[in-house]
Amino acid sequence: MSFFSNIVKIMSKYWRVFLIRGVGYTLALTSITVFFGAILGIFICLARMSKSKVLNSIALNLGEIVRGTPMLLQLYVFYLGLPRLFPGIPTFVSVSIGFILNSACYVSEVFRSGIQAVDKGQTEAARSLGLSGKQTMTKIVLPQAIKNILPALGNEFITITKDTSLASTFFVGEVMTSYLIVKGNTFLTMECLFIVAVIYYVMTLILNRVVGRMERRMRTSD
């Protein structure tokens, strides 16, 4: 089979491009997105749950715009727009910011539903003891919400891992960019696609295991 011998040949020459550079950039972009997305997501969630009508509608509209437009379009906006505001900004940074904003909007909903899933009786009991709203949130509601949130955040990590392939449009360097580079050099399109598919599959397989284990641990610590 020349298909598989081609793959062996490609990998022996380009494994660094796929496995070091590609996987490295993919995991870096994913980690940055989930980490900063979660932080920004907390603020969007706070805005969404606050009593201020202005903050509320900003968060609501932002979420609707992000969910209502294609991610690739959003990435283009940041890829083209940010260098105009900040000349010389690296593409990786512009694109990362696009991913972060997108993820933050999704994650803010994960936070919100995780918080709302905590029984209202918990809040009532805490407030009836004389705890303040803030104490109730930090000591009673959030510690319980985290059990709903962390597994969902793990799933978001897996989703983003695959979504970062969109960044290849801007040649950012993640796994899909590796594909474009190696395919351009070797003209072995199907072989390269196969390699990339296996890499994504293995990455998400491992991440799925990690998230599954996390979920189980959350459940048993009840």
Add this chain to the structure above:
Amino acid sequence: MIKTVDLHKSFIIEGQPEPLHVLKGVNEHIEKGEVVSIIGPSGGGKSTFLRCLNLLEVPEKGQIFFEGVDITAKGIDIDVHRQKMGMVFQHFNVFPHLSVAENITLAPVLTKKKTQAEADEMAKELLARVGLLDKWSEHPGRLSGGQKQRLAIVRALAMEPDVMLFDEPTSALDPEMVGEVLDVIKDLVKSGMTCVIVTHEMGFCREVSDRVLFMDGGNIAEEGTPEQVFNHPQNPRTAEFLSKVLY
């Protein structure tokens, strides 16, 4: 101790043109040391009335005086007053992520009423009193319903409240666990605690109450001593309700 003046509460229900008028001008005065039970048909507003007393529900009209202070007034720090009013819920609402001991000590420590050491000391006494000392470091998920409710009661007592509010404390329990919870409440009554108890346990109600309120249709339709209300109800609706629950 607690006085309500012309208390009104409505709920806005989605899809309904008119708000649901649940409390229709309730006037009531609960004295220090009194044990007041609230009985009546489901939906009559018993829970809503009780939950208004510590402002878990905010009435849209009327006043609530707690120990002489109008807690419905603007600018009142309700948390301070809630610290003096314990509440026990039908569904326990114990904190599942905390140990039995932490359930009790959390509020006294957070509200700076006690140091952790003092709170631990008190938790030991309270748990011993309700027979749960051996559950000290367990999580509530491992407790039976009756044990959870006993924990919820001592959790409230740890704040050293001046009054205890109970909302059907035994309604969610398996029958064999009702007695152990009622016994704890009876002990509390004996110790002189002011109690307001929404209950369907008529025998218990008769035994512990100084005064019984019959609530129906958003008002106190009848009130009196247990003897008066149970044996000589004046309001036909009271008589009808009692005939249903007392076989």
